[in-house]
Amino acid sequence: MNVSGPVVIVGAGISGLACANTLQEAGRPFLLLEKSDAPGGRIATDHYEGFKLDRGFQVLLTAYPEAEKALDYPSLKLRNFYNGSRVWFQGRFHTLADPFRNPIAGIASIANPIGSFADKLKVGLLRTGLISTKSIPHEVPTIQALDQLGFSNSMIERFWRPFMGGVFLENDLHTSVRKFEETFRFFSKGAIALPEDGIGAIPRQIAGRLPPKSIRYQEQVVEVSKNSVSLRSGEKIQASAVVLATDFEQASLLTNSKGIERDWNSVECLYFKIPQKWLPENKPILLLNGEGEGPVNNLSFLSNLTSCAPSGWALASATILGRREESDGTLVEEAITQMKRWFGPEVRYWELLRRYSVSKAIPSFQKKESFHPVIDNIFRCGDYMGTPSIDSALKSGREAAELILNPKLIPTRE
Numbered sequence: 097m098n099v100s101g102p103v104v105i106v107g108a109g110i111s112g113l114a115c116a117n118t119l120q121e122a123g124r125p126f127l128l129l130e131k132s133d134a135p136g137g138r139i140a141t142d143h144y145e146g147f148k149l150d151r152g153f154q155v156l157l158t159a160y161p162e163a164e165k166a167l168d169y170p171s172l173k174l175r176n177f178y179n180g181s182r183v184w185f186q187g188r189f190h191t192l193a194d195p196f197r198n199p200i201a202g203i204a205s206i207a208n209p210i211g212s213f214a215d216k217l218k219v220g221l222l223r224t225g226l227i228s229t230k231s232i233p234h235e236v237p238t239i240q241a242l243d244q245l246g247f248s249n250s251m252i253e254r255f256w257r258p259f260m261g262g263v264f265l266e267n268d269l270h271t272s273v274r275k276f277e278e279t280f281r282f283f284s285k286g287a288i289a290l291p292e293d294g295i296g297a298i299p300r301q302i303a304g305r306l307p308p309k310s311i312r313y314q315e316q317v318v319e320v321s322k323n324s325v326s327l328r329s330g331e332k333i334q335a336s337a338v339v340l341a342t343d344f345e346q347a348s349l350l351t352n353s354k355g356i357e358r359d360w361n362s363v364e365c366l367y368f369k370i371p372q373k374w375l376p377e378n379k380p381i382l383l384l385n386g387e388g389e390g391p392v393n394n395l396s397f398l399s400n401l402t403s404c405a406p407s408g409w410a411l412a413s414a415t416i417l418g419r420r421e422e423s424d425g426t427l428v429e430e431a432i433t434q435m436k437r438w439f440g441p442e443v444r445y446w447e448l449l450r451r452y453s454v455s456k457a458i459p460s461f462q463k464k465e466s467f468h469p470v471i472d473n474i475f476r477c478g479d480y481m482g483t484p485s486i487d488s489a490l491k492s493g494r495e496a497a498e499l500i501l502n503p504k505l506i507p508t509r510e
């Protein structure tokens with residue numbers, strides 16, 4: 097392989113950044129080309145009217161193994177959510193605490209109507225590994241796996257559906273049991289966290305380690321070969337290797353591969369600003385819709401966790417699963433009606449700050465597929481290469497770089 101030119105990485109999402117970071121550590125020259133004006137791809141935080149708004153509510157699980165290696169957690173000033181959640185059901189909230197980390201609240205949770213005693217015991221057994229989903233084939237949807245594990249209908253509907261639905265960003269729980277297994281393991285081992293400066297601090301941290309001249313923004317790649325890329329501007333850049341760190345569809349389009357259609361899980365995120373004195377909750381806890389009524393799947397008061405709101409104000413993030421065609425006015429009205437049921441008439445003081453409609457949030461993951469990391473001598477990485485998440489994106493970026501640094505590691509095609 098010709099190693100005289102830089103490795104050109106297309107896309108400065110978290111996978112492209114991880115790839116660049118590994119090359120940088122190995123002293124291999126690279127150039128990162130990103131079509132938008134900032135690093136991070138699907139991970140970004142906007143500053144708006146003094147608030148910090150993530151482009152869609154998302155969290156870092158501190159037990160993600162790749163993230164633990166790739167990120168400097170102390171500098172991110174991670175703020176952890178409360179270990180547990182509060183589920184809205186039959187006119188009130190019920191706390192479901194993790195008995196391993198909050199023993200008193202955990203024991204108190206046993207008596208609430210969110211599942212039976214047997215269900216809660218089963219969660220404990222799952223957590224300690226005494227029961228497991230490992231023998232369940234990967235094409236089995238989570239909803240079926242939960243049934244196979246013997247969870248009651250009330251536990252599934254009141255807890256698993258809103259909780260895992262919020263993780264998968266789909267309410268049917270058709271996502272493969274593998275994603276359930278992996279996510280549950282990480283939830284059990286670590287914390288659910290956000291950086292003090294919002295989720296966008298994660299890509300900014302990695303980008304900050306790279307030489308400024310090694311990243312070019314507002315550069316859309318329109319054509320690739322194994323040793324060059326062409327930009328929309330007409331410029332052609334020679335490369336010792338090319339990495340497509342885009343989503344699956346872009347990578348397929350650029351390599352003229354067949355079968356580019358993929359399903360995505362979509363999400364809406366409504367941010368409300370609330371006068372601090374009308375804030376109904378002061379814990380950094382995830383609130384779940386356990387009765388299925390109203391559009392909001394989960395809600396958190398993010399200003400209880402990070403300093404994402406200006407003085408005197410609080411910030412609420414409400415997640416609505418799927419794509420919604422309603423206008424802002426209609427959707428907000430439905431959400432506010434639901435929130436009034438949850439928190440009372442003071443919700444009239446809530447004001448919509450912004451709505452984010454993310455149609456391509458997470459690739460649908462109904463079974464484990466294996467994607468070869470090299471097509472026609474062009475490398476690729478991205479969250480879709482594994483069980484889609486921040487962690488799989490980081491891992492696949494690092495692995496693509498390792499294959500370039502040591503081509504003997506490139507797996508042979510079956």
Ligand SMILES: Cc1cc2nc3c(=O)[nH]c(=O)nc-3n(C[C@H](O)[C@H](O)[C@H](O)COP(=O)(O)OP(=O)(O)OC[C@H]3O[C@@H](n4cnc5c(N)ncnc54)[C@H](O)[C@@H]3O)c2cc1C
Binds near residue numbers: 110156341454484487
């Ligand atoms: C609302 C939301 C909630 C989520 N929640 C969670 C969560 O709680 N936990 C979790 O672990 N994960 C979550 N995720 C998923 C996680 O954010 C993604 O898995 C991860 O960011 C994907 O990174 P990536 O590098 O694979 O792809 P991307 O972030 O999509 O990066 C691809 C980059 O390539 C660029 N690009 C594409 N085509 C070109 C081209 N032709 N030329 C130049 N540049 C190009 C794009 O602009 C983009 O910057 C969530 C995602 C969203 C959107």
